[in-house]
Amino acid sequence: MNMDFILQQILNGVSLGGVYALEAVGFGIIFNILKFSNFSHGAVLTICAYIGFFISTHIVSQMIPALVITAVLGGFIAVLLEKLVFRPIRIKKRPLTYFFVTSITVMMIVQKTFSALWGRYYFPYPEMMKSAVTSFGELVVSKIYLMMLAITAIVLLGLTIFLKKTKMGIAIRAASSDSWAPALMGVDTDFIISLTFFIAGILAGITGFFLGMTYTVTPFIGELMLKGIIAAIIGGMGSLGGGVIAGILLGITESIIVAKVGASVTPILIYLSIFVLLLVRPQGISGKLYAVKA
């Protein structure tokens, strides 16, 4: 195994891992605040992959504006979903499992609807910069990967600043901790929850666009959310930072295993290592362990 090979895999892995990190954060931010596994994240992601295809082929063909429009639409779709289904469940004080079942139902509806309507067609994103490559010495990097990596970094940095510095961001973090404090801070709980869904939706939009661009758009694209969920577990549920680190690590590991051993063994090795990790260190990288409250 030479140095260049490893560097090459790390580079590929980091940009792939960036996408997983975005998924992990989008999944984790809802988990933190409402404490349920939000599978409808995958539904928003799927819808956005299709929207991104439509926008970039019919409206603007530049990547950045198309991405921004998709992301914002993703945010609104997530908020709409929250208002239509999750909020009524919350108001009616249903148990937590109802949120989960609803979210997975939404995922199923979206997947089956797209399968029924366009399941047989093939939707490639426009070429954009797909073929363009840059080389650093021996290393060859696709420009699109670099672009994705840069955007991921900017988004995560922006989100961190938002969560740490703004009043609303701090309110979201307060709501994520066990003691529900935003009401005390004079911030409307409903608004905070909608805002969180909006952020998660934006992240789903970006991920949907990226995944649509790297692979092709199919009704099953939302299932790639699984990688983000794995990153969230490895990172330690409830820790966004841990999820980001785990996402990138997962991306790198995956690239190396795929290149060295083969694509079909990858899932087996990855899940086996997660079982081991959970046995040894259930709290994940961040060391935060959720306990049931007394």
Next chain:
Amino acid sequence: MMFYARVLEITLLYTIFVIWIYPLTGLTGLFSLGQGAFIVLGAYTAAISYLKFGFNPVIAIIFAVLLGIAVGALIGLPTLRLRKDYFLLITFGFSEMMRGLLLWTAQLTGGAMGIAGIPKYVRLPTISISVLVILLFMSNLKKTRFGKNCIAIKDDELAASAIGINVFSHKMKVFMLSAAVSAYAGALYAFNIMFIEPNLFNWIESAKLIIIVFVGGLNSLTGAFLTSVIYYTFGEVFRFANVWRDVILGFIVILVILFREKGLFGNWEFSITKIFRFLIHRLPTSKEGK
């Protein structure tokens, strides 16, 4: 007539797929997205041990169930001590891992091509008896102390352990039981449908099974049974509407969750004695006996 017998066969077969949800989710409140993987595991184990190793079908089915239980124990061990979310997500991962495993061991499993040419050993009588036995078992389970402990765990895990219930051991037993039922159903599937492939039961199918039970009501075994019978009969009879069937189901689930919390059947249960009394009244032979 053949067609209706076939519909009945498929419907009952799928009903066994649904029944595991009752002990795991209905009684104990755990969600598994990996149960499809146990079905696949059971189907492949049965098919391979019959075709490649020449076991008798009965032994092949027993072998499938035992392997299902063993794998269930292996997955439960690290995850069932943790928060329920971990269990849910890891079982989700397990279903993906299963698919990877089947593709990787293509020499044994036929990879993406699946396994064809399995003889049809399982027909309507076997399936109906299985459904009946499993239903009786589950309805009995609900009435035992063990079943009530499980309900306590579903309602409040912390309080359950505070009154001396060993939560982890109950969860393990229930998970192994549901893994056994799933693997058994998978083995029956292999010997009935005669063809299996890695994608026959992915996580969204597992999720769909849970969703079906939610429509009927988590607390009612009868509800789970009837909803699954209606759903699968509908699907087989109206093949043309098949692609939209799950979308319709999805909307019904959301409406049920919003407007009828306990599902269509609530806590209502068809009691065994009621069934027998009903049968005795209807059957002409028993009337003659009176």
Next chain:
Amino acid sequence: MEVLKVDSISKNFGGVQAVKDYSMIQNDNIITGIIGPNGAGKTTIFNLISGVQQLSSGKVFFNGNNITKNSSFERTRMGISRTFQNIRLFNNLNVIDNLKVAYGFKTEYNFWQQMINSGKVRRVEKEVHEFAMSYLTDFGLEKYKNYKPDSLAYGLRRRLEFARALIVNPKLVLLDEPAAGLNPQEIHDLIDLISRIQEEQKLSIILVEHHMELVMKICTRIHVLDFGQKIAEGKPEEIRKNEKVLQAYLGDEV
């Protein structure tokens, strides 16, 4: 005789010190009250004693055995029972089943014996049923035996939870705010009930409570907590006069 010994236990929640170096010795046949302002760490102490939460440092002994590493259900089986501040009953089981599942670990038969409903199981279950009924009658709940707990009035739910903690015949009972949400008449009844049961069963009880009248009336010893630390300990009349306590706690109320 010493029932419980808590040896300088501490608990951190991500940097926040909820309980710091708390020690206590609890003898049998007495009632100890733990009082203190909200957030003083009273419920956390109960969680650490009952094993619901793991402690950060320190040791817990029960009947002379070190139970620090034992989990919640094991401690209950040894004889530590508790109730919760926000009543935690099983709402999908009816009232009598709530008591029966609590009594469950006292009966010894395996899963398969239950499934075939063997003669032994039926005999024992009948005894358990009668025993549970006698508790329901004792607590004035016999009318509601087939109700679901969430359909009962608040005071009755508190009483049911108390009965559930007592049916296993524990040596030590932890009562977390037994009077919270009750009206004066119900509190009066509760005081009678606790005193009566304590006397009958020679129980050792620790209770966390805000209702001062109840604490002063039935407790033999009182511990006062503030910011996770014990600031005073003594007989009710001593606590009443204690300067520190008046400042930290009673001060804002009087």
